[in-house]
Amino acid sequence: MSDALAPAVPSGTTRPPDAGRPPPSTPPQPPSEPVTSAQRVLPLRRPGRWILSAVALVLVAQLVHGLATNPFYQWDRFQYWFARPVIVNGLVVTLEVTAYSAVLGLAGGIALALARLSRSPVLRAISWVYVWLFRSIPLIVVLLFLYNFSALYRTLSLGVPFGPAFWHFDEAHLATDLVIAVVGLSLNEAAYAAEVVRAGILSVDQGQHEAAAALGLPRRYQFARIVFPQALRAIVPAYVNQLIGLVKGTSLVFYVSLLDLFGSVQSMGSTYPGDIVPLLLVATVWYVILTSVVSVVQFYVERHYARGALRALPPTPVRRLRVAVATLAARVRRETAA
Amino acid sequence: MSIPRSDVHSPEPATAEEGAAAPIAVEVRDVHKWYGAHRVLDGVDLTVRAGEVTVVIGPSGSGKSTLLRVINHLEQPQLGHVSLDGELVGVRWQRGRLRELSEHQILAQRRRIGFVFQDFNLFPHLTVLDNVAAAPVATGLLRKPEAQRLAHTLLGRVGLGEKADAYPRQLSGGQQQRVAIARALALRPGVILFDEPTSALDPELVGEVLAVIKDLAAEGTTLIVVTHEIAFAREVADRVVFMDGGRILEHGTPGEVLDHPQHPRTRAFLSRVL
Numbered sequence: 091m092s093d094a095l096a097p098a099v100p101s102g103t104t105r106p107p108d109a110g111r112p113p114p115s116t117p118p119q120p121p122s123e124p125v126t127s128a129q130r131v132l133p134l135r136r137p138g139r140w141i142l143s144a145v146a147l148v149l150v151a152q153l154v155h156g157l158a159t160n161p162f163y164q165w166d167r168f169q170y171w172f173a174r175p176v177i178v179n180g181l182v183v184t185l186e187v188t189a190y191s192a193v194l195g196l197a198g199g200i201a202l203a204l205a206r207l208s209r210s211p212v213l214r215a216i217s218w219v220y221v222w223l224f225r226s227i228p229l230i231v232v233l234l235f236l237y238n239f240s241a242l243y244r245t246l247s248l249g250v251p252f253g254p255a256f257w258h259f260d261e262a263h264l265a266t267d268l269v270i271a272v273v274g275l276s277l278n279e280a281a282y283a284a285e286v287v288r289a290g291i292l293s294v295d296q297g298q299h300e301a302a303a304a305l306g307l308p309r310r311y312q313f314a315r316i317v318f319p320q321a322l323r324a325i326v327p328a329y330v331n332q333l334i335g336l337v338k339g340t341s342l343v344f345y346v347s348l349l350d351l352f353g354s355v356q357s358m359g360s361t362y363p364g365d366i367v368p369l370l371l372v373a374t375v376w377y378v379i380l381t382s383v384v385s386v387v388q389f390y391v392e393r394h395y396a397r398g399a400l401r402a403l404p405p406t407p408v409r410r411l412r413v414a415v416a417t418l419a420a421r422v423r424r425e426t427a428a
Numbered sequence: 429m430s431i432p433r434s435d436v437h438s439p440e441p442a443t444a445e446e447g448a449a450a451p452i453a454v455e456v457r458d459v460h461k462w463y464g465a466h467r468v469l470d471g472v473d474l475t476v477r478a479g480e481v482t483v484v485i486g487p488s489g490s491g492k493s494t495l496l497r498v499i500n501h502l503e504q505p506q507l508g509h510v511s512l513d514g515e516l517v518g519v520r521w522q523r524g525r526l527r528e529l530s531e532h533q534i535l536a537q538r539r540r541i542g543f544v545f546q547d548f549n550l551f552p553h554l555t556v557l558d559n560v561a562a563a564p565v566a567t568g569l570l571r572k573p574e575a576q577r578l579a580h581t582l583l584g585r586v587g588l589g590e591k592a593d594a595y596p597r598q599l600s601g602g603q604q605q606r607v608a609i610a611r612a613l614a615l616r617p618g619v620i621l622f623d624e625p626t627s628a629l630d631p632e633l634v635g636e637v638l639a640v641i642k643d644l645a646a647e648g649t650t651l652i653v654v655t656h657e658i659a660f661a662r663e664v665a666d667r668v669v670f671m672d673g674g675r676i677l678e679h680g681t682p683g684e685v686l687d688h689p690q691h692p693r694t695r696a697f698l699s700r701v702l
Contacts, residue, residue, distance in 0.1 A: 301549035304500060305563040305615065306539035309531060315562070319553050398553040398595035 167368035171358070172375070180354030181376055187268065187340045187350060188380075191275035192333055198276060199283025204313075206288055217284065224281035230342050233274040237346045271343035279336055286328040290321035322395045330388040337380050351376055450477040452514070453619050453650045459498055459508035461491075461674075468494045469505065470674035476619070476667075479648045483661040483682075486671035487697055492654040493546075495671070496621045499652070500541040501534055512540060513618060539567055542612030542620035547628050548604045550596035550611070556583065557592040560611045569615065582610040586640050602633030606640055619650040626657060658701055662686055670694045 157163065171177060205217035224232070294317050302312040341352035349357065355373045359366045393403055405413065454476040461469040469491045476482050484492045497503040499510050501518035509526060510517040518534050519526040529537075550559050560579035564570040570578060583589050586606040588599075596604050605625055612620055622641065626634040638660050645651055645664050655661065661668050661682055668685040670678040670693075677691045689695045 295549075297545065297547060297549035298551065300502060301543075301545065301551070303535070304502060304538060304541075304543040304545075305611070306535040306537070307563060307566050308535065311566040315566070316551055320551075395553070398555075398597060400597075 162367060163371060164365070164368045167365050168371050171365065171369055171372045176354050176358060177351070177372060177376075180349055180351040183268075183343075183349060183353075184337070184340050184351040184380075187271050187275065187343055187348070188333075188337050190272040191279050191336060191340075194272065194276035195279025195283050195336070196287075196329065198280030199285075199287050202280060202284035203287035203291060206284065207291060221281045221284050224278055227278075229274070229278045229339060230345060232278055233271065233342060233346050236270045236274045239270075267343075267346055267348040270346050271340070271348050274346070275336065275339065275343070278339075279332070282332055283329065286325055286332060287321070289328065290323075290325035291317060293324040294320045319395065320399075323392070323399060326388065326392050326395060330384060334381050334384055337384065338377060450479055452476070453478040453480070453512070454499060454652065455511045455514075456495070456499065457508050457510070459495075459505045459510065461494055461498060461503060461505045467674050469498065471508075472671075472674070472676055474669065474676065474679075476650060476652060478618075478650050480666045481645045481651045481653065481664055482667045482669060483665035484652065484654045484669045484671060485656070485658065485661060485697070490671040491674040492671050493623050496543070496623050496652065496654055499621060500538050500543050502543075504528070512537065517541075539563070539569075539615045540618050542615065542617035544605070544608050544612050544620065544622045544625050546624040548596070548601070548608045550604055550608055552596050554595075555592065556588065556594050556596065556599070556607050559596065559607055560614050563611065564614050567615070575614070578614060579610070582613050583607070585613075585643075586610045587636070600633060601629045602636045605629065605637045609637075609640055609644075613644075619652065620644065622651065622653040622655070624654050624656070626655065656701060658686065658698070670697065672697070 158165070202217045202220060205213040206221075208214060298316060298320060299312070302316045307316065340350050343350050344353035344356060352373055355369045359369045362369075389407070393406070396403060452475055454474070456472055456474040459469050459472045460467070472491070472495060474482075474495070484495065486492050494503060498505050499512075499517070501510070504518060509519060515537075516526075517537055518529055520529055521527075550556075551562070554562060557576060557579050560582055561572070561575040564575040564578065565572050569575075580589065580592060583592055586609055588603060588606055588610070591599060591603065591607075596607065599607065605628075609620075609625075625641065626637050629637065634657070638657065641651065641653065641660075642664055653660075653665075665682050667679060668682050669676055670685055670689070670691070672693050678685055678689060678694045685694065686698065689698055
């Protein structure tokens with residue numbers, strides 16, 4: 091085997107034809123033995139790794155086989171339910187709630203983080219108390235509170251604080267189930283996003299603030315164009331974590347009678363008790379798909395904000411796959427040729 | 429002094445010995461700065477005339493960098509004041525007392541004072557061209573195409589015309605510092621402050637940065653340079669200032685301060701670094 095991988099010695103050199111093979115019984119050659127200039131170094135053989143890999147693959151195959159063949163999972167029912175309108179409607183609700191809450195939560199988080207980092211002690215305190223409060227209350231409690239809100243406050247008014255009101259909202263019209271869900275999730279999300287954004291801003295080197303200030307850049311420009319884009323490098327991975335939590339956190343809106351993906355599965359499950367397992371599988375697979383899409387988007391967003399931070403951007407997965415295939419093909423060609 | 433700066437810039441000679449000809453660009457009056465009990469600046473007076481090159485030397489912790497940061501109001505002094513072209517920096521008189529300016533006004537004043545940092549502080553997420561062109565656009569001085577043209581010109585002047593599209597981290601330290609100088613020049617400041625511009629560089633890269641600063645000096649730009657490069661001070665400075673313990677202990681021409689130091693601490697410092 092190792093002989094097959096030994097480099098071909100170009101003919102016409104002064105070396106004997108069998109120079110690639112170690113001499114049978116002579117004492118070890120000192121480095122005075124000439125070596126052709128471009129010797130390829132052969133990788134160390136690791137048989138143990140191959141054996142372990144084989145064992146792991148067998149175990150994985152067994153698991154997949156069990157998943158596919160065990161009648162407990164009822165894959166035919168899974169197929170029946172997977173793209174039913176009731177499930178897809180639930181999926182759309184999940185996507186809607188997630189999208190609104192992610193945007194509002196991030197906006198609120200940025201505002202809270204800026205307040206926390208501001209020079210005003212009042213703003214700092216308000217931001218701190220908000221984060222402390224909403225990280226303390228379970229999301230489900232926030233949602234149920236809001237759900238019962240219209241009982242506490244009949245109307246919402248817009249006007250001078252403690253003074254005349256210009257605008258009255260009737261809570262019953264305003265507070266649809268979707269609005270309650272989005273408000274609840276956003277309030278909760280903003281508290282966590284605030285800390286993520288604050289960590290990102292703190293991770294930007296002090297010299298960047300100073301350089302921006304020394305150039306006399308307007309305050310808003312300093313934040314929007316200099317500090318925040320660099321902070322995003324630290325913010326994106328943490329916020330995506332947060333976002334994935336949110337995707338699954340939306341399953342709680344079922345308790346404020348909004349039929350999201352999980353809610354639809356749950357209600358179908360109580361109507362068709364025999365299909366509970368395939369229905370849960372349907373929900374699982376859809377959540378896995380959503381999380382995967384978010385992860386792919388994360389990769390490209392991170393790559394975008396890595397500009398300038400790395401000397402060369404990491405290759406995309408597609409590019410990496412192409413390189414891996416090309417390398418493997420080259421190796422096979424080398425080995426078969428030898 | 430070998431550089432005929434006054435011939436280029438000002439109709440009258442403005443060397444330190446002849447004094448009062450050129451207008452005063454930067455004036456520092458009795459500035460005190462302390463952090464808790466630690467006195468960083470202890471009554472500093474300094475006058476820099478337009479077109480002059482002032483080199484500040486002194487041991488670490490002597491207050492050199494803080495002095496520069498007070499001049500462009502990155503640090504606010506507790507006592508004393510700084511003026512630029514006769515106008516107070518960062519403060520104004522209000523009923524006989526000094527009152528801090530709004531941040532907006534302070535930012536506007538800083539645009540007239542270039543600042544080059546020891547560790548460059550280029551914006552790593554922007555290309556070299558955008559690093560230089562950002563400030564004139566953001567401050568409304570130029571439109572984007574004009575600013576980019578200016579940036580190309582300035583990069584050419586510091587010998588980096590080819591690197592406009594690179595990101596700062598793809599450049600060597602000396603190249604980054606030259607970009608930082610071009611960035612400071614883009615706002616056409618009346619005075620440029622250099623805070624140990626070569627201290628973070630490998631020895632073989634120091635020369636290229638000093639050469640750019642020498643060019644600026646030869647063009648008659650007002651410069652205040654904090655540095656440990658004594659040879660550079662001897663060659664380029666109109667005035668050399670020696671600081672220790674937050675005070676200016678000695679100032680004068682390079683010949684006076686570097687070759688015939690009067691103060692024992694100046695002598696001790698020079699014997700260590702020369």
